[in-house]
Amino acid sequence: MSDRLNEFLLQLSGALPDNGPSSGDPHRFHWIAAADELEISAILMALEHLPDDFPRERRTYLDTALNLVTLRLREDPDLPLELIPRIAALYRRWGAEHPLRHLLLPWLTANGTIEALTQFADLIADDPPNRTAAAAVGFAPLMRHADFNAEALYPRLLDSLQHLSVAALVLDLSNFLFRTGRLATHPAADVSGQLIELLGGITTRLGKMEETSELTPEKLQVMRAQVSEGVAMAVALCDALALIDDKNAIGKLNQVLQLSHRQLQCEAAAALARMGVEEGTKHLAEMAKHPVARLRALKFAEEIDQLESIDEEWKSPVARAEGELALWLSQETQFGLPPHELELVDQRELAWPGFDDPQTCYLFKYAFHMPAGSFRSLGMVGPLTHSFAADLTPWKPEDAYAAFAGWQSEHQDIFESEPAEWQDAQKQLADSLAARLQSEGYEIIQIIKLGYFFSDVRLIAVVRQVVGALPGVAVADVRTTTFYSSEGTDRPIGPHEAYMMHKGRELLASFNPNTFGM
Template sequence: MSDRLNDFLLHLSAALPDAGPGSADPHRFHWIAVADELEIVAIFHALEHLEGELTPQRRSTLDAALNLITIRLRDDPELPEELIPRIAALYRHWGDDHPLRHLLLPWLTANGTIEALQEFADLIADDPPTRTAAAAVGFAPLLRVGDFNAEALYPRLLAALQHISVAALVLDLSNFLFRSGRLQQHPAAEISNQLIELLGGITTRLGQLEENAELTPEKLQLLRTQVSEGVAMAVALCDALALIGEKNAIGKLNQVLELSHRQLQCEAAAALARLGVEDGTKHLAEMAKHPVVRLRALKFAEEINGLESIEPEWKSPVARAEGELALWLSQDTQFGLPPHEIELVDERELSWPGYDDPQTCYLFRYAYHMPAGSFQSLGVVGPLTHSFAADLTPWKPEDAYAAFAGWQAEHQDVFESEPPEWQDAQKQLADSLTQRLQSEGYQVIQVIKLGYFFGDVRLVAVVRRADGIAGVAVADLRTTTFYSGEGTDRPIGPHEAYMMHKGREFLASFNPNTYGI
């Protein structure tokens, strides 16, 4: 047994005292991504006999191993044939309360043999992960272009449509395999009537949820989860029924158009248009007026050669940029819904760090109006699509662009360090710059970090000026720049201020003649 394998098995066992998930070097097990066949078999044997409590350290070791073997199989899908049924058996043995058992699924789909795919289909049909995000890990290898027999998944995989956690994933995969030509017939074509009934049931349920006006915070969270699951399934169903060419679905698709959810309206309209219903094309043109679904509506209209039905103002570069920002803001990782207001405030060509050619940059003001209050800020579309949690509306467009450039730009000679990381020389420099800020009349509330910019160093601190205005000071060896917190109840903080500061320098160096910051 190799030393590296022995070291891994020791950490996986209960023999070592647990020191927390971060106690081991995160790179010490990277060799597993290139492990040989005997090592893979030995690791799997250890997984089968894993006993004892899954402590944080053991969970971290197990997490690393499962993910690294997936990488190994992705790059080299060969796996000892006798392991495939054992993988499925181990998945079932760990049970649905095991936090990492879903990481076994991509071992089967990355392998891609008929036997492995059949085992995967059985597991998803009988005992899928209870969380969609966990289940998606197993489906991901199947969405890559590869040489595997897609027919091995069907019809067994369709039995998983009864499970809400994987139903949309199953249909999305089926749609992908048919659309990409991997399957000559849509695998759900023979159960299209079942899909129509399912779409009708989901549409009715979503309509009922839209009418539910009295919600506590707990019920609101549950509602969002139910709506998210329902929308994902309805989208997949609309796409599948259109791909199958099922004209019997037209009535149910028209019912989807009556929902207030614009993405679903867009999907149903596209499905109707693909089925030859003229009202579908007309509805797509209406959907293009709404920023959050504009890009999707334009994409669908282009696919059916119906772009001419959409008014020019909704197809312009500005309109597309507006749609991109609205879609980004509506993601669950951002606000989770489209802005109530959005308008263009600036458009210009800029040479941007990281790009060889000048970039068209758009700056939009957007706003949300909630029962608890309103929020507004600026968002950028162009070389990046982004916004901050702070309100940038008090700042000039030049400053807003600088903040986004400073956030995005990366260079090995541009970095920051915070007080716990400082050596004695850095502490002395920070003390010296702090004293200078105080001599200039600033009350230093908190020192945040030191920023290094191509050999230049500056102190970033939260301060208050002599006139009582709070903000952020950035002090280098020569000058001090103050970033005011006035003009909004959500001002930029020290990190956004420093992004703006270094972004100004980046943009000034890239745009010396046409853009001075």
């Protein structure tokens, strides 16, 4: 047994302490990605004999091993075939509640052999992960690589349509394989009737959810998860039925058009348009009027060669940028719904860090009106699409652009350090700058960090002006102090956004001296 394998197996078993001399090295197990057959077999045997109560503190090693073996199997699909049923057996033995068993699935799909794909299809049909995000890990290699026999997955994989956690993934994969020509016939063509029934059932459930009101926060969270799951499934179904071109689906697709969810309306309209139904093309043109659905409507219209049916107003660069921000804000990781107000406040060409050519930059003011109050801010589209949790509306467009440039900046000579990380020299510099802030009439509420900008170092602190008691953030270097006020909104920028704005001003000034001259 090699020393490297022995170290890993001892670490996994707990025989070595988690704080040993090499325990902090994140690269010490990367050799697994190039392990030989005997080492892979030994790792698998160790996993087969792990206790059911595997300690949480050692899951890092297990997670590392599972991911690196996936890479190894992708590089060498000719590993012994007897490993494949052992992997499948281990997956079943670990059970649905095991927190990492889904990481075994890409062992099979990355391997890509007929035997591995057959086992994968069986596992997804019989015993899929109970979370869509976990299941997606196993499907990812199939969407990235083209050198596998797609027919080995079907028709067995379609038996998993009964499981909500994987049904949309299965349809998305099937649509992808047919659309890209990997399969000559859509694999779900023979069960299109079942797909139509599924779409009808999901549409009915989503319609009832739209009528539901006065939910508690807990019930609202559950309903949002159900809506997200239903939307993903309905999108995949609309796409599949359009690709199969089953005219029996027209009635159900028309029902989807009655839902308030604009993404689904776009999907159903596009499916109808592909089937030659004129109402689908007309509905796509209507959807282009709504910012959150605009890019999707334009994409579908272009695919079916019907862009001329959409008004020029909704195809302009500004309209597309507006649609991009609305779509970004509606993501679950942001607000989860489109803004209630959206208005262009600035548009200009700027030389932007990281780009050779000038970039068209758009700044939009948006608002969300909630029962607890309204939220307003500025969002940018151009070399990046982004917004902050703070309200930027009190600031000039130049300051807003600077905040976005500072947020995006990446350079080895631009970084920050917090007080807990400081050495003596840094503490002395911070004390000196803090003393100067006090002498300039600032009461220091909290010292946040030191910012390093090429050859300059500056202190960032939350302060209050002694005269007038105006709160804000001070950024002080050895020469000057810049104050960023917290007034003008109930969601002011904090010290991190203020420093982003500060360093962004310097970056943009160096690229655009006539506009951002310091």
